[in-house]
Amino acid sequence: DAKTTQPNSMESNEEEPVHLPCNHSTISGTDYIHWYRQLPSQGPEYVIHGLTSNVNNRMASLAIAEDRKSSTLILHRATLRDAAVYYCILRKVGGSEKLVFGKGTKLTVNP
Amino acid sequence: DSGVTQTPKHLITATGQRVTLRCSPRSGDLSVYWYQQSLDQGLQFLIQYYNGEERAKGNILERFSAQQFPDLHSELNLSSLELGDSALYFCASSPTTGWGSGANVLTFGAGSRLTVL
Numbered sequence: 001d002a003k004t005t006q007p008n009s010m011e012s013n014e015e016e017p018v019h020l021p022c023n024h025s026t027i028s029g030t031d032y033i034h035w036y037r038q039l040p041s042q043g044p045e046y047v048i049h050g051l052t053s054n055v056n057n058r059m060a061s062l063a064i065a066e067d068r069k070s071s072t073l074i075l076h077r078a079t080l081r082d083a084a085v086y087y088c089i090l091r092k093v094g095g096s097e098k099l100v101f102g103k104g105t106k107l108t109v110n111p
Numbered sequence: 112d113s114g115v116t117q118t119p120k121h122l123i124t125a126t127g128q129r130v131t132l133r134c135s136p137r138s139g140d141l142s143v144y145w146y147q148q149s150l151d152q153g154l155q156f157l158i159q160y161y162n163g164e165e166r167a168k169g170n171i172l173e174r175f176s177a178q179q180f181p182d183l184h185s186e187l188n189l190s191s192l193e194l195g196d197s198a199l200y201f202c203a204s205s206p207t208t209g210w211g212s213g214a215n216v217l218t219f220g221a222g223s224r225l226t227v228l
Binding site: 030031032034036038042043044045046049051091092093094095096097098099100101102103 | 113115142144146153154155156159166167169201203205207213214215216217218219220221222
């Protein structure tokens, strides 16, 4: 799977939007972009995924650059419960179904 | 509750011992994945089973083995335990319908925390 690069940590204030970046300059045309998060003392949790177009769901939005070499996970109004490690992962069509986790971005939300 | 059930939640044992961790996947999910998370290694993929057959293997030690039963639950067996095996072990499941769709979503359980003394 192609490599992703994320900042080690980010900080936000409660009720403000959060933009979590992910660079994936070697992405191929068949790579899906997935985001998972892991809250403290819990298992990872699916957040959102996309291929080419921006995606929205009840948890977040995913903005994908036109050249697909980067993406941004957007939490529209951060809550204390959003404090977690966020992982950006590429999944190739026809590739393994396992998830390969990097170090992710640790998001701290200040009250 | 994610629908993936892992037991036991906590386990304390001694070096040299053997333990079995159990995972029941979400209803309808055919694939089960095992991951290990230690402080210094992050989340490491161990092994995947699909409908009873091994599908993919990661850096799983020879002392570890797993299997998926006809009712789709899975067990991870850890033997000759060492201090370094202390970690969180996560099971995940997915409704895999084919090889590598790219859009497959994994649902994780709450984990089993193993402490080896």
